[in-house]
Amino acid sequence: MAQAAARRAGGVPDLLAAAGCTRVWLNGSFVTAKEEPGDFDAVWDPEGVDDDALDPLFGPLGLANGRRLQKERFGGEWFPNVVEGGSGALFAAFFQRDRDATSKGIVVIRVEEWEGRS
Numbered sequence: 142m143a144q145a146a147a148r149r150a151g152g153v154p155d156l157l158a159a160a161g162c163t164r165v166w167l168n169g170s171f172v173t174a175k176e177e178p179g180d181f182d183a184v185w186d187p188e189g190v191d192d193d194a195l196d197p198l199f200g201p202l203g204l205a206n207g208r209r210l211q212k213e214r215f216g217g218e219w220f221p222n223v224v225e226g227g228s229g230a231l232f233a234a235f236f237q238r239d240r241d242a243t244s245k246g247i248v249v250i251r252v253e254e255w256e257g258r259s
Contacts, residue, residue: 153215154255157185160195167248168236169217181217184232 157165162185169181185199197203199219203211208218225235236247 153183153219154252156196157190157199158252160192160199161190162186163189163252165250165252166222166233166236167250182220182236183217184220184222184236187221187223 153165164186166184167181168183192200198211198214199221203219211218220232222231222233224230225232228235233247237245239245
């Protein structure tokens with residue numbers, strides 16, 4: 142399932158690798174047993190990332206307007222692993238709880254090992 146999300150992600154692994162990102166966390170219906178997954182949310186690790194080399198859609202531009210531009214270009218939403226405002230947790234931890242605060246799994250992908258990277 143994670144590879145299906147990767148294919149749908151429109152070159153994100155290469156964009157993130159070019160900026161120095163080394164890992165992402167994948168969340169959403171692509172990491173469930175859903176037969177027809179619809180969307181995904183992902184978190185990228187900002188540690189060591191060169192902000193000047195980062196595609197603008199991973200910054201404020203991409204996070205504006207309900208992340209509309211990210212969804213159009215990448216087929217999903219990409220958040221930096223910073224503190225999520227409502228919970229006070231880093232996004233990678235925030236995504237490990239469902240709406241009822243029940244623990245759930247997410248997928249961690251090392252960017253350099255992401256299948257389908259050019």
